[in-house]
Amino acid sequence: MTTTALAYCPITVDDVEAAIPFYRDGLGLEIVNDVSYDGTRWLSFGFAGQTGLAVVLSDPAAGRSPEDADALLRLVVKGSGPGPYVFTTDDLDATFERLRVLGAEVLQEPIAQDWGPRDCAFRDPAGNHIRINQA
Numbered sequence: 001m002t003t004t005a006l007a008y009c010p011i012t013v014d015d016v017e018a019a020i021p022f023y024r025d026g027l028g029l030e031i032v033n034d035v036s037y038d039g040t041r042w043l044s045f046g047f048a049g050q051t052g053l054a055v056v057l058s059d060p061a062a063g064r065s066p067e068d069a070d071a072l073l074r075l076v077v078k079g080s081g082p083g084p085y086v087f088t089t090d091d092l093d094a095t096f097e098r099l100r101v102l103g104a105e106v107l108q109e110p111i112a113q114d115w116g117p118r119d120c121a122f123r124d125p126a127g128n129h130i131r132i133n134q135a
Contacts, residue, residue, distance in 0.1 A: 088133045
């Protein structure tokens with residue numbers, strides 16, 4: 001039997017530089033790769049203790065036609081892009097507070113959901129819907 005695993009989770013942002021504090025300082029991810037190529041940029045963020053999986057932030061033009069990039073950018077900046085993206089943390093309250101202090105838009109303060117997890121929700125600087133569950 002072979003093993004299949006998720007290697008990358010791409011998240012499109014309109015400004016890679018502006019998104020760094022949210023993912024690095026707020027969520028506690030580590031930058032493991034920073035690539036600029038042909039006028040685009042993408043960053044890979046790693047997870048402590050979870051090797052082989054990365055969140056990859058990139059601008060809409062990375063690997064897309066100009067038309068697709070424009071369409072995706074319009075969706076992302078109005079908060080209608082792909083997602084939500086769901087992360088877990090061992091300290092929801094501390095993670096919530098770090099992101100709130102960074103100025104992230106709060107969509108939902110930490111609450112216990114009827115379906116199980118205690119979670120909260122934010123928009124990243126590009127407008128992506130980010131949910132965080134208590135592990």
